[in-house]
Amino acid sequence: MSRNNIKIFSGALVCEGSKLRGDITVGSGTIIHPSATVIAEAGPIVIGENCLIEEQAKIIHRVPFDQQNKENIPILMIGVHNVFEVDCTVEASKIGNNNVFEPKCFVGSRVTVTNGCTIGAGCHITEEQILNENISICGAKCQMREGLDKPAPQNLQMETLLKMLPNYHYIKKPNMKQQV
Template sequence: MSDLMSPSSRRFNIKIGSGALVCEEAILKGDITIGSHTVVHPRASIIAEAGPIIIGEGNIIEEMSTIINRISPDDTGTPVQIIGNYNVFEVDSTCEASKVGDNNVLECKAYVSKQVELTNGCVIGASCSLRDEEVVPENTIIYGSQCHRREMNDKPYPQLGQLEYLMKMLLGYHHIYKPNMPPPKTESST
């Protein structure tokens, strides 16, 4: 693991799609693929411990949030953590879920454990945690200190305005990794 820390090997393992904005202050470890138009804030950590992490398009990964592919004893082979498109990981949220669909929102300090699979359009409310094995049905909202559940009629809108704004702002104040993946034509094959 220690050689992962050296800049050269780190750069080697991280694939960044065109138009993605990944700040250099972000903590990235292991084999990570970040899709185009995804924003990774400084101090966000993406840690591919057990296997590679593949992150789709247009996600926002905010400060102090953690996406981690954790090693667990009952793993067979190398598990791949796949995160879809247009998800938002708010400040200090932790996502260990092996599979995350599209348009999900993890609010501040939310926690999703490894056994959970998020489908599409789910909102894990602030400070809510999901620890038991389950597949969260589409458009589920979990909110409040009691982790109440509710189904919403439509999924949360993708944060396009926010993405556009962040692209402008973060670029002006932070060093970023250069995208090193060919444009989206071939990217779709990954």
């Protein structure tokens, strides 16, 4: 693995115990729990503002299986207000805003996630597809349904975490100024 190049904007809360590899940019207001993993293997990862990445969550930017070199691989852009819950694995090629990845779900590298999607607990999504807006997937059969609205943001939880986490964990210092 090449050297790490991690940019953390002020206002973001990245715990020291998290595992960040490669070229990663963390937007302000984003919380990364200890023992969460973000690996920018194929190319840079840009995480938007106010995302929540919980324990054991894994966000991996992989080189596709049918590709040998790392050329022509776009940046993995993750939008704002996304929630990555405990022990989810997300390898999606593009992630929009306001998505929720519930515990132990798996999203493969051929999937494009747009906005307001909910991937239910334990659901495995691997086929090449573009998830439309406000899709929610749940159950053992990965049943899909389209909602009217995006899932509610977890503002209260984020506020609590912003207060509580620095009391018990070492925090990586933000090295970038507030985005304009």
